[in-house]
Amino acid sequence: MTEPSILAARSGAIATLTLSRPAAMNSFTTAMHAELIAALNAAADDADVRCVVITGAGRGFCAGQDLSDPMAAPGKDLGQLITGTYAPLVERIRAMPVPVIAAVNGVAAGAGANLALCCDFVIAARSASFIQAFSKIGLVPDTGGTWLLPRSVGNARALGLAMLGDKVPAAEAATMGMIWQCVEDAALVDTVTALATRLAGMPTQALVATRQALSAAQDMNLAGALANEAQLQSRFGAAHDYLEGVDAFRNKRAPRFTDR
Known part of the structure:
Protein backbone atom coordinates (compact mmCIF):
# COMPACT_ATOMS: atom_id res chain seq x y z
CA MET A 1 0.00 0.00 0.00
CA GLY A 201 -9.01 34.07 16.63
CA MET A 202 -9.10 37.05 14.29
CA PRO A 203 -11.83 38.11 11.79
CA THR A 204 -11.15 35.57 9.05
CA GLN A 205 -13.17 37.15 6.24
CA ALA A 206 -11.45 40.49 6.74
CA LEU A 207 -8.01 38.87 6.77
CA VAL A 208 -8.68 37.07 3.49
CA ALA A 209 -10.11 40.23 1.93
CA THR A 210 -6.96 42.07 3.03
CA ARG A 211 -4.85 39.52 1.11
CA GLN A 212 -7.01 39.98 -1.96
CA ALA A 213 -7.10 43.78 -1.73
CA LEU A 214 -3.33 44.12 -1.42
CA SER A 215 -2.78 41.84 -4.41
CA ALA A 216 -5.40 43.62 -6.51
CA ALA A 217 -4.00 47.05 -5.66
CA GLN A 218 -0.69 46.19 -7.35
CA ASP A 219 -2.46 46.50 -10.70
CA MET A 220 -4.60 49.56 -9.80
CA ASN A 221 -4.05 53.27 -9.63
CA LEU A 222 -4.76 55.07 -6.36
CA ALA A 223 -8.32 55.92 -7.36
CA GLY A 224 -9.04 52.27 -8.11
CA ALA A 225 -7.58 51.15 -4.78
CA LEU A 226 -9.62 53.76 -2.90
CA ALA A 227 -12.80 52.62 -4.64
CA ASN A 228 -12.05 48.99 -3.81
CA GLU A 229 -11.46 49.91 -0.17
CA ALA A 230 -14.82 51.69 -0.02
CA GLN A 231 -16.62 48.65 -1.45
CA LEU A 232 -14.95 46.33 1.03
CA GLN A 233 -15.70 48.58 4.00
CA SER A 234 -19.35 48.76 2.94
CA ARG A 235 -19.46 44.98 2.92
CA PHE A 236 -17.63 44.35 6.17
CA GLY A 237 -19.15 47.29 8.01
CA ALA A 238 -22.47 45.42 7.98
CA ALA A 239 -20.99 42.06 8.98
CA HIS A 240 -21.05 40.34 12.35
CA ASP A 241 -17.33 40.63 13.02
CA TYR A 242 -17.28 44.43 12.71
CA LEU A 243 -20.25 44.80 15.01
CA GLU A 244 -18.70 42.33 17.43
CA GLY A 245 -15.34 44.09 17.31
CA VAL A 246 -16.84 47.51 18.01
CA ASP A 247 -18.97 46.17 20.87
CA ALA A 248 -15.96 44.38 22.39
CA PHE A 249 -13.88 47.56 22.13
CA ARG A 250 -16.56 49.67 23.79
CA ASN A 251 -17.11 47.17 26.58
CA LYS A 252 -13.42 46.45 27.11
CA ARG A 253 -13.72 42.72 26.50
CA ALA A 254 -12.10 40.22 24.15
CA PRO A 255 -13.99 39.93 20.83
CA ARG A 256 -15.31 36.62 19.53
CA PHE A 257 -15.07 36.64 15.76
CA THR A 258 -17.05 33.98 13.89
CA ASP A 259 -17.41 35.10 10.25
CA ARG A 260 -15.60 32.89 7.75
Missing part, protein backbone atom coordinates in the same frame (compact mmCIF):
# COMPACT_ATOMS: atom_id res chain seq x y z
CA THR A 2 1.38 3.40 -1.03
CA GLU A 3 2.13 5.75 1.84
CA PRO A 4 0.35 9.12 1.64
CA SER A 5 2.57 12.00 0.58
CA ILE A 6 0.46 14.56 2.46
CA LEU A 7 -0.32 14.16 6.15
CA ALA A 8 -3.30 16.17 7.42
CA ALA A 9 -3.86 16.91 11.11
CA ARG A 10 -6.22 19.14 13.07
CA SER A 11 -5.71 20.92 16.38
CA GLY A 12 -8.70 23.05 17.22
CA ALA A 13 -9.21 25.55 14.41
CA ILE A 14 -5.75 24.92 12.90
CA ALA A 15 -5.20 22.42 10.06
CA THR A 16 -1.61 21.33 9.45
CA LEU A 17 -0.65 19.79 6.11
CA THR A 18 2.75 18.10 6.04
CA LEU A 19 4.54 17.33 2.79
CA SER A 20 5.68 13.78 3.50
CA ARG A 21 8.21 12.42 1.05
CA PRO A 22 11.23 12.97 3.31
CA ALA A 23 13.52 10.57 1.44
CA ALA A 24 13.07 12.78 -1.65
CA MET A 25 13.19 16.06 0.31
CA ASN A 26 9.41 16.32 -0.21
CA SER A 27 9.82 16.97 -3.91
CA PHE A 28 6.63 17.08 -5.96
CA THR A 29 5.16 14.25 -7.96
CA THR A 30 1.86 14.37 -9.81
CA ALA A 31 0.30 12.19 -7.12
CA MET A 32 1.55 14.51 -4.37
CA HIS A 33 -0.03 17.48 -6.15
CA ALA A 34 -3.38 15.70 -6.20
CA GLU A 35 -3.15 14.86 -2.50
CA LEU A 36 -2.19 18.42 -1.52
CA ILE A 37 -5.00 19.97 -3.56
CA ALA A 38 -7.47 17.54 -1.98
CA ALA A 39 -6.22 18.37 1.52
CA LEU A 40 -6.44 22.12 0.85
CA ASN A 41 -9.95 21.71 -0.54
CA ALA A 42 -10.97 19.76 2.56
CA ALA A 43 -9.61 22.50 4.81
CA ALA A 44 -11.35 25.18 2.75
CA ASP A 45 -14.66 23.32 3.00
CA ASP A 46 -14.40 22.76 6.76
CA ALA A 47 -16.13 25.68 8.51
CA ASP A 48 -14.26 24.90 11.74
CA VAL A 49 -10.83 25.49 10.17
CA ARG A 50 -9.65 29.08 10.58
CA CYS A 51 -5.95 28.75 9.69
CA VAL A 52 -3.85 26.33 7.62
CA VAL A 53 -0.17 25.51 8.16
CA ILE A 54 1.93 23.88 5.42
CA THR A 55 5.24 22.31 6.45
CA GLY A 56 7.61 19.52 5.47
CA ALA A 57 8.64 16.21 7.00
CA GLY A 58 12.28 15.42 7.71
CA ARG A 59 15.18 17.71 6.86
CA GLY A 60 13.59 19.71 4.06
CA PHE A 61 10.50 21.76 3.33
CA CYS A 62 10.28 20.98 -0.39
CA ALA A 63 12.99 20.50 -3.02
CA GLY A 64 10.68 21.43 -5.89
CA GLN A 65 9.77 19.10 -8.74
CA ASP A 66 10.85 15.47 -8.54
CA LEU A 67 12.69 15.15 -11.85
CA SER A 68 12.15 11.37 -11.81
CA ASP A 69 8.39 11.87 -12.13
CA PRO A 70 7.26 10.82 -15.64
CA MET A 71 5.54 14.18 -16.19
CA ALA A 72 8.93 15.93 -15.89
CA ALA A 73 10.86 13.54 -18.12
CA PRO A 74 12.90 15.01 -21.01
CA GLY A 75 10.70 15.40 -24.05
CA LYS A 76 7.56 16.07 -22.02
CA ASP A 77 5.79 19.43 -22.38
CA LEU A 78 6.60 21.08 -19.07
CA GLY A 79 4.00 23.76 -19.80
CA GLN A 80 1.34 21.08 -19.40
CA LEU A 81 2.85 20.10 -16.05
CA ILE A 82 2.60 23.73 -14.92
CA THR A 83 -0.96 24.30 -16.11
CA GLY A 84 -2.14 20.93 -14.84
CA THR A 85 -0.55 20.93 -11.38
CA TYR A 86 1.41 23.97 -10.21
CA ALA A 87 -0.94 26.68 -11.46
CA PRO A 88 -4.01 25.10 -9.79
CA LEU A 89 -2.00 24.68 -6.58
CA VAL A 90 -0.97 28.35 -6.52
CA GLU A 91 -4.51 29.47 -7.28
CA ARG A 92 -5.90 27.19 -4.55
CA ILE A 93 -3.55 28.60 -1.91
CA ARG A 94 -4.12 32.22 -2.94
CA ALA A 95 -7.89 31.67 -2.82
CA MET A 96 -8.01 29.89 0.54
CA PRO A 97 -10.81 31.28 2.73
CA VAL A 98 -8.47 31.31 5.75
CA PRO A 99 -4.90 32.54 6.35
CA VAL A 100 -2.13 30.14 5.29
CA ILE A 101 1.27 29.85 6.98
CA ALA A 102 4.33 28.15 5.51
CA ALA A 103 6.48 26.66 8.27
CA VAL A 104 9.76 26.17 6.44
CA ASN A 105 11.76 23.60 8.36
CA GLY A 106 14.59 23.12 5.85
CA VAL A 107 15.61 23.78 2.29
CA ALA A 108 12.93 25.22 0.00
CA ALA A 109 14.15 25.00 -3.58
CA GLY A 110 12.62 25.77 -6.96
CA ALA A 111 8.87 25.21 -6.85
CA GLY A 112 9.24 24.50 -3.13
CA ALA A 113 10.55 28.01 -2.48
CA ASN A 114 7.73 29.60 -4.43
CA LEU A 115 5.14 27.33 -2.81
CA ALA A 116 6.18 28.90 0.48
CA LEU A 117 6.03 32.42 -0.95
CA CYS A 118 2.44 31.79 -2.10
CA CYS A 119 1.38 31.59 1.55
CA ASP A 120 0.29 34.58 3.60
CA PHE A 121 3.09 34.15 6.14
CA VAL A 122 6.43 32.37 5.83
CA ILE A 123 8.22 31.49 9.05
CA ALA A 124 11.52 29.69 8.56
CA ALA A 125 13.94 27.90 10.83
CA ARG A 126 17.37 29.52 10.91
CA SER A 127 18.89 26.45 9.24
CA ALA A 128 16.43 26.70 6.34
CA SER A 129 17.25 28.26 2.99
CA PHE A 130 15.55 29.36 -0.22
CA ILE A 131 16.87 28.65 -3.70
CA GLN A 132 15.47 29.72 -7.06
CA ALA A 133 17.06 26.69 -8.63
CA PHE A 134 15.42 26.91 -12.06
CA SER A 135 18.31 28.49 -13.99
CA LYS A 136 20.57 25.61 -12.91
CA ILE A 137 18.62 23.30 -15.23
CA GLY A 138 17.80 25.81 -17.97
CA LEU A 139 14.33 26.85 -16.81
CA VAL A 140 12.61 30.00 -15.54
CA PRO A 141 10.89 30.42 -12.16
CA ASP A 142 7.42 28.92 -11.94
CA THR A 143 4.84 28.26 -9.21
CA GLY A 144 4.13 31.99 -9.27
CA GLY A 145 7.76 32.97 -8.76
CA THR A 146 7.87 35.53 -11.58
CA TRP A 147 4.92 37.33 -9.93
CA LEU A 148 5.82 36.82 -6.27
CA LEU A 149 9.55 37.59 -6.21
CA PRO A 150 9.51 41.17 -7.59
CA ARG A 151 6.62 42.03 -5.27
CA SER A 152 8.46 40.78 -2.20
CA VAL A 153 12.08 41.82 -2.81
CA GLY A 154 12.00 44.27 -5.73
CA ASN A 155 12.99 43.80 -9.34
CA ALA A 156 16.78 44.01 -8.92
CA ARG A 157 16.93 41.35 -6.22
CA ALA A 158 14.33 39.21 -7.99
CA LEU A 159 16.46 39.17 -11.15
CA GLY A 160 19.58 38.28 -9.20
CA LEU A 161 17.90 35.50 -7.25
CA ALA A 162 16.20 34.05 -10.33
CA MET A 163 19.15 34.26 -12.72
CA LEU A 164 21.96 33.23 -10.36
CA GLY A 165 20.07 30.66 -8.31
CA ASP A 166 22.12 31.35 -5.18
CA LYS A 167 21.12 29.86 -1.83
CA VAL A 168 19.53 32.46 0.46
CA PRO A 169 19.75 31.63 4.19
CA ALA A 170 16.53 32.14 6.12
CA ALA A 171 17.90 35.09 8.11
CA GLU A 172 18.87 36.89 4.90
CA ALA A 173 15.48 36.09 3.36
CA ALA A 174 13.81 37.77 6.33
CA THR A 175 16.10 40.80 6.13
CA MET A 176 15.31 41.36 2.43
CA GLY A 177 11.57 41.02 3.01
CA MET A 178 11.15 37.72 1.18
CA ILE A 179 9.67 36.03 4.26
CA TRP A 180 7.91 37.14 7.42
CA GLN A 181 10.23 35.76 10.08
CA CYS A 182 13.31 33.65 10.77
CA VAL A 183 13.48 31.88 14.14
CA GLU A 184 15.78 29.43 15.84
CA ASP A 185 15.15 25.86 14.75
CA ALA A 186 13.92 24.78 18.18
CA ALA A 187 11.41 27.64 18.24
CA LEU A 188 9.82 27.00 14.83
CA VAL A 189 6.89 24.84 15.93
CA ASP A 190 5.96 27.03 18.91
CA THR A 191 6.28 30.24 16.87
CA VAL A 192 4.09 28.90 14.07
CA THR A 193 1.54 27.53 16.54
CA ALA A 194 1.33 30.89 18.32
CA LEU A 195 0.80 32.77 15.05
CA ALA A 196 -1.75 30.24 13.76
CA THR A 197 -3.66 30.44 17.05
CA ARG A 198 -3.65 34.23 16.88
CA LEU A 199 -4.88 34.26 13.27
CA ALA A 200 -7.57 31.69 14.05
Whole structure:
Protein backbone atom coordinates (compact mmCIF):
# COMPACT_ATOMS: atom_id res chain seq x y z
CA MET A 1 0.00 0.00 0.00
CA THR A 2 1.38 3.40 -1.03
CA GLU A 3 2.13 5.75 1.84
CA PRO A 4 0.35 9.12 1.64
CA SER A 5 2.57 12.00 0.58
CA ILE A 6 0.46 14.56 2.46
CA LEU A 7 -0.32 14.16 6.15
CA ALA A 8 -3.30 16.17 7.42
CA ALA A 9 -3.86 16.91 11.11
CA ARG A 10 -6.22 19.14 13.07
CA SER A 11 -5.71 20.92 16.38
CA GLY A 12 -8.70 23.05 17.22
CA ALA A 13 -9.21 25.55 14.41
CA ILE A 14 -5.75 24.92 12.90
CA ALA A 15 -5.20 22.42 10.06
CA THR A 16 -1.61 21.33 9.45
CA LEU A 17 -0.65 19.79 6.11
CA THR A 18 2.75 18.10 6.04
CA LEU A 19 4.54 17.33 2.79
CA SER A 20 5.68 13.78 3.50
CA ARG A 21 8.21 12.42 1.05
CA PRO A 22 11.23 12.97 3.31
CA ALA A 23 13.52 10.57 1.44
CA ALA A 24 13.07 12.78 -1.65
CA MET A 25 13.19 16.06 0.31
CA ASN A 26 9.41 16.32 -0.21
CA SER A 27 9.82 16.97 -3.91
CA PHE A 28 6.63 17.08 -5.96
CA THR A 29 5.16 14.25 -7.96
CA THR A 30 1.86 14.37 -9.81
CA ALA A 31 0.30 12.19 -7.12
CA MET A 32 1.55 14.51 -4.37
CA HIS A 33 -0.03 17.48 -6.15
CA ALA A 34 -3.38 15.70 -6.20
CA GLU A 35 -3.15 14.86 -2.50
CA LEU A 36 -2.19 18.42 -1.52
CA ILE A 37 -5.00 19.97 -3.56
CA ALA A 38 -7.47 17.54 -1.98
CA ALA A 39 -6.22 18.37 1.52
CA LEU A 40 -6.44 22.12 0.85
CA ASN A 41 -9.95 21.71 -0.54
CA ALA A 42 -10.97 19.76 2.56
CA ALA A 43 -9.61 22.50 4.81
CA ALA A 44 -11.35 25.18 2.75
CA ASP A 45 -14.66 23.32 3.00
CA ASP A 46 -14.40 22.76 6.76
CA ALA A 47 -16.13 25.68 8.51
CA ASP A 48 -14.26 24.90 11.74
CA VAL A 49 -10.83 25.49 10.17
CA ARG A 50 -9.65 29.08 10.58
CA CYS A 51 -5.95 28.75 9.69
CA VAL A 52 -3.85 26.33 7.62
CA VAL A 53 -0.17 25.51 8.16
CA ILE A 54 1.93 23.88 5.42
CA THR A 55 5.24 22.31 6.45
CA GLY A 56 7.61 19.52 5.47
CA ALA A 57 8.64 16.21 7.00
CA GLY A 58 12.28 15.42 7.71
CA ARG A 59 15.18 17.71 6.86
CA GLY A 60 13.59 19.71 4.06
CA PHE A 61 10.50 21.76 3.33
CA CYS A 62 10.28 20.98 -0.39
CA ALA A 63 12.99 20.50 -3.02
CA GLY A 64 10.68 21.43 -5.89
CA GLN A 65 9.77 19.10 -8.74
CA ASP A 66 10.85 15.47 -8.54
CA LEU A 67 12.69 15.15 -11.85
CA SER A 68 12.15 11.37 -11.81
CA ASP A 69 8.39 11.87 -12.13
CA PRO A 70 7.26 10.82 -15.64
CA MET A 71 5.54 14.18 -16.19
CA ALA A 72 8.93 15.93 -15.89
CA ALA A 73 10.86 13.54 -18.12
CA PRO A 74 12.90 15.01 -21.01
CA GLY A 75 10.70 15.40 -24.05
CA LYS A 76 7.56 16.07 -22.02
CA ASP A 77 5.79 19.43 -22.38
CA LEU A 78 6.60 21.08 -19.07
CA GLY A 79 4.00 23.76 -19.80
CA GLN A 80 1.34 21.08 -19.40
CA LEU A 81 2.85 20.10 -16.05
CA ILE A 82 2.60 23.73 -14.92
CA THR A 83 -0.96 24.30 -16.11
CA GLY A 84 -2.14 20.93 -14.84
CA THR A 85 -0.55 20.93 -11.38
CA TYR A 86 1.41 23.97 -10.21
CA ALA A 87 -0.94 26.68 -11.46
CA PRO A 88 -4.01 25.10 -9.79
CA LEU A 89 -2.00 24.68 -6.58
CA VAL A 90 -0.97 28.35 -6.52
CA GLU A 91 -4.51 29.47 -7.28
CA ARG A 92 -5.90 27.19 -4.55
CA ILE A 93 -3.55 28.60 -1.91
CA ARG A 94 -4.12 32.22 -2.94
CA ALA A 95 -7.89 31.67 -2.82
CA MET A 96 -8.01 29.89 0.54
CA PRO A 97 -10.81 31.28 2.73
CA VAL A 98 -8.47 31.31 5.75
CA PRO A 99 -4.90 32.54 6.35
CA VAL A 100 -2.13 30.14 5.29
CA ILE A 101 1.27 29.85 6.98
CA ALA A 102 4.33 28.15 5.51
CA ALA A 103 6.48 26.66 8.27
CA VAL A 104 9.76 26.17 6.44
CA ASN A 105 11.76 23.60 8.36
CA GLY A 106 14.59 23.12 5.85
CA VAL A 107 15.61 23.78 2.29
CA ALA A 108 12.93 25.22 0.00
CA ALA A 109 14.15 25.00 -3.58
CA GLY A 110 12.62 25.77 -6.96
CA ALA A 111 8.87 25.21 -6.85
CA GLY A 112 9.24 24.50 -3.13
CA ALA A 113 10.55 28.01 -2.48
CA ASN A 114 7.73 29.60 -4.43
CA LEU A 115 5.14 27.33 -2.81
CA ALA A 116 6.18 28.90 0.48
CA LEU A 117 6.03 32.42 -0.95
CA CYS A 118 2.44 31.79 -2.10
CA CYS A 119 1.38 31.59 1.55
CA ASP A 120 0.29 34.58 3.60
CA PHE A 121 3.09 34.15 6.14
CA VAL A 122 6.43 32.37 5.83
CA ILE A 123 8.22 31.49 9.05
CA ALA A 124 11.52 29.69 8.56
CA ALA A 125 13.94 27.90 10.83
CA ARG A 126 17.37 29.52 10.91
CA SER A 127 18.89 26.45 9.24
CA ALA A 128 16.43 26.70 6.34
CA SER A 129 17.25 28.26 2.99
CA PHE A 130 15.55 29.36 -0.22
CA ILE A 131 16.87 28.65 -3.70
CA GLN A 132 15.47 29.72 -7.06
CA ALA A 133 17.06 26.69 -8.63
CA PHE A 134 15.42 26.91 -12.06
CA SER A 135 18.31 28.49 -13.99
CA LYS A 136 20.57 25.61 -12.91
CA ILE A 137 18.62 23.30 -15.23
CA GLY A 138 17.80 25.81 -17.97
CA LEU A 139 14.33 26.85 -16.81
CA VAL A 140 12.61 30.00 -15.54
CA PRO A 141 10.89 30.42 -12.16
CA ASP A 142 7.42 28.92 -11.94
CA THR A 143 4.84 28.26 -9.21
CA GLY A 144 4.13 31.99 -9.27
CA GLY A 145 7.76 32.97 -8.76
CA THR A 146 7.87 35.53 -11.58
CA TRP A 147 4.92 37.33 -9.93
CA LEU A 148 5.82 36.82 -6.27
CA LEU A 149 9.55 37.59 -6.21
CA PRO A 150 9.51 41.17 -7.59
CA ARG A 151 6.62 42.03 -5.27
CA SER A 152 8.46 40.78 -2.20
CA VAL A 153 12.08 41.82 -2.81
CA GLY A 154 12.00 44.27 -5.73
CA ASN A 155 12.99 43.80 -9.34
CA ALA A 156 16.78 44.01 -8.92
CA ARG A 157 16.93 41.35 -6.22
CA ALA A 158 14.33 39.21 -7.99
CA LEU A 159 16.46 39.17 -11.15
CA GLY A 160 19.58 38.28 -9.20
CA LEU A 161 17.90 35.50 -7.25
CA ALA A 162 16.20 34.05 -10.33
CA MET A 163 19.15 34.26 -12.72
CA LEU A 164 21.96 33.23 -10.36
CA GLY A 165 20.07 30.66 -8.31
CA ASP A 166 22.12 31.35 -5.18
CA LYS A 167 21.12 29.86 -1.83
CA VAL A 168 19.53 32.46 0.46
CA PRO A 169 19.75 31.63 4.19
CA ALA A 170 16.53 32.14 6.12
CA ALA A 171 17.90 35.09 8.11
CA GLU A 172 18.87 36.89 4.90
CA ALA A 173 15.48 36.09 3.36
CA ALA A 174 13.81 37.77 6.33
CA THR A 175 16.10 40.80 6.13
CA MET A 176 15.31 41.36 2.43
CA GLY A 177 11.57 41.02 3.01
CA MET A 178 11.15 37.72 1.18
CA ILE A 179 9.67 36.03 4.26
CA TRP A 180 7.91 37.14 7.42
CA GLN A 181 10.23 35.76 10.08
CA CYS A 182 13.31 33.65 10.77
CA VAL A 183 13.48 31.88 14.14
CA GLU A 184 15.78 29.43 15.84
CA ASP A 185 15.15 25.86 14.75
CA ALA A 186 13.92 24.78 18.18
CA ALA A 187 11.41 27.64 18.24
CA LEU A 188 9.82 27.00 14.83
CA VAL A 189 6.89 24.84 15.93
CA ASP A 190 5.96 27.03 18.91
CA THR A 191 6.28 30.24 16.87
CA VAL A 192 4.09 28.90 14.07
CA THR A 193 1.54 27.53 16.54
CA ALA A 194 1.33 30.89 18.32
CA LEU A 195 0.80 32.77 15.05
CA ALA A 196 -1.75 30.24 13.76
CA THR A 197 -3.66 30.44 17.05
CA ARG A 198 -3.65 34.23 16.88
CA LEU A 199 -4.88 34.26 13.27
CA ALA A 200 -7.57 31.69 14.05
CA GLY A 201 -9.01 34.07 16.63
CA MET A 202 -9.10 37.05 14.29
CA PRO A 203 -11.83 38.11 11.79
CA THR A 204 -11.15 35.57 9.05
CA GLN A 205 -13.17 37.15 6.24
CA ALA A 206 -11.45 40.49 6.74
CA LEU A 207 -8.01 38.87 6.77
CA VAL A 208 -8.68 37.07 3.49
CA ALA A 209 -10.11 40.23 1.93
CA THR A 210 -6.96 42.07 3.03
CA ARG A 211 -4.85 39.52 1.11
CA GLN A 212 -7.01 39.98 -1.96
CA ALA A 213 -7.10 43.78 -1.73
CA LEU A 214 -3.33 44.12 -1.42
CA SER A 215 -2.78 41.84 -4.41
CA ALA A 216 -5.40 43.62 -6.51
CA ALA A 217 -4.00 47.05 -5.66
CA GLN A 218 -0.69 46.19 -7.35
CA ASP A 219 -2.46 46.50 -10.70
CA MET A 220 -4.60 49.56 -9.80
CA ASN A 221 -4.05 53.27 -9.63
CA LEU A 222 -4.76 55.07 -6.36
CA ALA A 223 -8.32 55.92 -7.36
CA GLY A 224 -9.04 52.27 -8.11
CA ALA A 225 -7.58 51.15 -4.78
CA LEU A 226 -9.62 53.76 -2.90
CA ALA A 227 -12.80 52.62 -4.64
CA ASN A 228 -12.05 48.99 -3.81
CA GLU A 229 -11.46 49.91 -0.17
CA ALA A 230 -14.82 51.69 -0.02
CA GLN A 231 -16.62 48.65 -1.45
CA LEU A 232 -14.95 46.33 1.03
CA GLN A 233 -15.70 48.58 4.00
CA SER A 234 -19.35 48.76 2.94
CA ARG A 235 -19.46 44.98 2.92
CA PHE A 236 -17.63 44.35 6.17
CA GLY A 237 -19.15 47.29 8.01
CA ALA A 238 -22.47 45.42 7.98
CA ALA A 239 -20.99 42.06 8.98
CA HIS A 240 -21.05 40.34 12.35
CA ASP A 241 -17.33 40.63 13.02
CA TYR A 242 -17.28 44.43 12.71
CA LEU A 243 -20.25 44.80 15.01
CA GLU A 244 -18.70 42.33 17.43
CA GLY A 245 -15.34 44.09 17.31
CA VAL A 246 -16.84 47.51 18.01
CA ASP A 247 -18.97 46.17 20.87
CA ALA A 248 -15.96 44.38 22.39
CA PHE A 249 -13.88 47.56 22.13
CA ARG A 250 -16.56 49.67 23.79
CA ASN A 251 -17.11 47.17 26.58
CA LYS A 252 -13.42 46.45 27.11
CA ARG A 253 -13.72 42.72 26.50
CA ALA A 254 -12.10 40.22 24.15
CA PRO A 255 -13.99 39.93 20.83
CA ARG A 256 -15.31 36.62 19.53
CA PHE A 257 -15.07 36.64 15.76
CA THR A 258 -17.05 33.98 13.89
CA ASP A 259 -17.41 35.10 10.25
CA ARG A 260 -15.60 32.89 7.75
